[in-house]
Amino acid sequence: MKKIFTLLVAAFSATTMMAQMQGAKKFVGASTMQVSNVNLSNASDTVSFVMNDMTSGDITLPEMKGMLTIPSFTIKGATFSMGSNHVVEFANQQFTSTVNVNGAEKTITGTSLTGTYNMADNSFSLTAVFKYGAMPMPMTYNVKGYYVNGVSGAISVNVGGMFTYDNSSVTYSVRKYKEANVEKLDVEVPYYTLDNTIMGNLGLGKYVVKGLVYDESKGGFYRDYTNDGLTFHFTAEKEGTKTMDADYTFNSEKPNNILVKYNGSTVEQIVNTFQIGAMPFGIVSTFGNSATGINGVHVANKHNDGKMYNLAGQRVGNDYKGIVIVNGKKYIKK
Template sequence: MKKILLLVCSAMLCTSLQAVDFETAKDAVKNMGVGWNLGNTLDANDATKTWTTTAQHETCWGQPVTKPELLKMMKEAGFGAIRVPITWYQEMDTNGKVNDAWMKRVKEVVDYVIDNGMYCIINVHHDTGADEGNYKSWLKASSSSYDKNKAKYEGLWKQIAEKFKDYDQKLLFEAYNEMLDEKNTWNEPADKTDGYKAINSYAKSFVTTVRATGGNNKNRNLVVNTYSASSTAEAMKQLELPEETGHIIFQLHSYPNWKSESNAKNEIDNLISNIKSNLLNRAPVIVGEYATFTTWPANLDYYATDRKVALYAMDYFIKKTKEEGIGTFYWMGLSDGVNRTLPAFHQADLAQTLIKAYYGSTDGYKYPTPDDFQTVYTVSYNSQWGELFLYGDWNSSATLKLTEYKGVRIELDNDYSSKLQIKVYGDKDGKNTDGSDKFKEQYIPLTAGSNTSTLDFDATTLGSTVLRITLQALEGTALTAKVNDAKLIKTDGSEVSGAISVGWGCSVTSESSPKPTAIQRIHANQSVTDNTIYNLHGQRMQNPQKGIYIRNGKKYVMK
C-alpha cells in the first residue's frame, strides 16, 4: 500500500513521506562519488563593506556570479556532489535574521546543484576562522563564545533548516567550517579541554536545532567538523558523535606537503590510517577540502611546479579514499575565475584524474577547456605601467623553461605599439629594497602598424626561465583595448594558450562563445579591479603581516 501512495502523491507530499526512508550517512557518502567546492563565492566576504546586491557580495573575492551552466558542466564531467560554502554574518541584522535576498540567492545556487542530480552540502563558513585586523569572527571554539553566541547560532541554523526542510536526501547541512579558539590556534586548541568541549557543544546545538524543525530535517544527513577541520589524530579523537542515528558525517580538511611521489603516498596513507582509527570507526567521513596546493610553510602548488607528483597523488588519494568509503571534495580549483563563466576547466587533466581514479574511466564524461571557446577580453587601464597578466600571476612559482618556450604571440583589436608593451619576468636577481624578490626583466615593444605581435624572449636578459608575462600600459591616461588572443610559443613552433587575469592598475571583462557554432552565446564577467589583498574575513589589507590571505581568488600564506 505504501508503494502505491508514493506513486500517486504530489511532489511535496512524496518528499515528506520518504523522510523515514532517507539513506544512511554511510550510503550518502558512497553515493556522492567525487565532490567539488564552489569556493570563494557565497563564502566571500568583506567586513568593511555593506552590500546592496547579492552579486556584489558573491563576487567580492574575484569569482563571477555562479550560473547553472557551471554546475551542469561539473555533473557532465562526472562529479556527484558540490559543497557550497556560505558566509552569513554580513547578511544578518542585529537580531540575527538573515536577509531575504541572500537566503533566496543561496536557494538558487542550491537548486542549481540539486536540479543537476548532484548532492549538495551547505554550511556556515567564514563566520568562523582566524581574526585579522579589526575583524573578529563571531563563532569561536571556547566555552565563553559558545555561551554568548548559542542563541544566535541556533537561530541562524533554525532559519536555514526551515528554508530547506522539504528538500530530499541530496541536501546535507554542515555545522561550521574551520572553527578556532580565541587565540586563533590551528590544528589543536591552546586550551584543549575547553576548545574541544566548545566544538562538541556547537555540534550538539546544530544537530538538536536542525532536528527540531521537523520535515525531512528529522532524518537529514548532517556534517560536523573536527576542531579547525584539523586532520591531527587528537582533533579527530576529541570530536564526539552528537547523536546515534546513522545520519551524522564527520569532516576534516587536508592540504599537502608531498615533495615526491613516495612522500605523497606516505602522507596519504598516514591520513587514512588516522581517519580509520579515530573517526571512521564511529561514523562515515568526508575530506571536505583538499587540493594540489599548500599554503604552509610556503605557498606552493604542485600542479604548477611538479604536475607528475600532483596527478600521482590525486590518483592515489581518490583510489584509497574510495576503497575505505571516505568522501572527498576538491577545494575550488579545476574551474576558476573567468573559466567558470564559459564554463570550462582550466585544469582539465586534474579533473579527469580525479574522475578516472574513482570510476576507472572518463568515458562518457565531458571536459571543456578555454580552447573550446572564442574569448575576447576588454582590458581598461587606469594607471600608468598597469599590468595585465598573459601568463602567471603574483603568487605563481611555476616557470617556463627557455629551452622549451621561445616567445609570445598576442592579437589585439588595433595597433597599440605606442601605448602598450610586453613585460617579461625572468630569473631571480637579488632583492628589492623592501626585501621582496627582484627579477630579471625584458621589455618588448609591440609590432608597429599591426594588431598582431609575435615576440621573442631574450635568454641573455631573462636567464633560463620566465615566471610571468604581462601586457603593460605605457601611457598615464585611461586606455581600453581588446585582447583577441594570447599564446605562448614553444621552441618547436607549437602554441599553447596563456591565462589572462588582472595584475594591477586595470580591470577586465570578457565575452565568450563556444567554437565552432552558428549561434553565439555571450557570457560576461567582471574581474577584480586590482591586485587587492584580503584576509580570510574579507577585509582589505594594506600592509599584511604573517597570516593566510586571499588575492585574486586564491589562498596564500605570508610568513
C-alpha cells in the first residue's frame, strides 16, 4: 500500500510539474560573471528553460558582456531530477554548445553546470563554468531569476471618471519573487493604444513598477509608485496630426498606484491608477475581472448625461467658449 501511495505521489508530482512547465519559461534576475580576478554583475538577466521531458530540458543563457561579448547560447538536453518539495535539481554535468559569430562558428565547452528550479517560489538558480572558443581561462556565470508570467486579456480604461475606452488585447508581464523572505511582485505595464478618445488616438508607453507587496486591506499586491521616478511615453493623434509625443512623469500630487489580485496562482485583476504630468484628469486602467473590488471605475458614461464637457473631460458651464462635448458629440460654443 505504501509503495502504491509513493507511486501515486510521484505521478501527481510529475503531472503537476509538466503542467507548470508547458512551453518556454522565462526567469529574470541578477547575475554575476567571473573570469580570473575580474567580477562583473548585471542586475537583470533573462534565462529561458524549456522542459523536453521529465528528465531533461534546454536552457538558454543571455548575451554576456565583459572583456569580450559572448552571444546568447542554448544548453541542450541538460539533465535533471525531481528533488523534495517540488525542487527540480540539475546535478553537476558537462555541456557543449555552439554559436555563430560573423559567419564563424565558435564552440562553448562547459566543464560544470549545476542548478535548481524551485516551483514553490518560482526561482531558477544556475551556475555554469565554461570556456568560449579559444579563450584560455574558464568563465563562471551565476544567475538567480524568478519566473515572469505573461498574462493577456482585455483592459477597460476610464478617463476622468467620465469616459471609458477599451482595448481587447494587452499583455502584462508579472514577476513574483522573494526578498528577505517577503513575497514581492514586479509588473511591466505594457504599451497599448486607445482609439477614438476625446483626445484622439492615444498610445501609452510601457514601464515597470517594482516591489509590490501584499496588502491585506486591498486584497492583493500593491504599490504606490508616485515617487519611484518612473516615466513613460505618451502620444495623442487627431485627424492624422500628433498633438502629443513625449516622455512624461507622473503627477506627484495625485494617486499613482497599482494593485494586482490573484485567484490561486492566476492573475485575476490588475488595476492601475495614475495621472500624467500636468494633465487635468486621472486615469484608471483595469485588466481582467473589472467587477471585483473596484466599484466606481465603470461608472455610467457621463458623456451621455446632457451636460457639457471640454476636450479634457472637465465639466464646463454655459459661459464656456470653444469646443464642447455634449452626449458624446462635439460642438463649437461661441
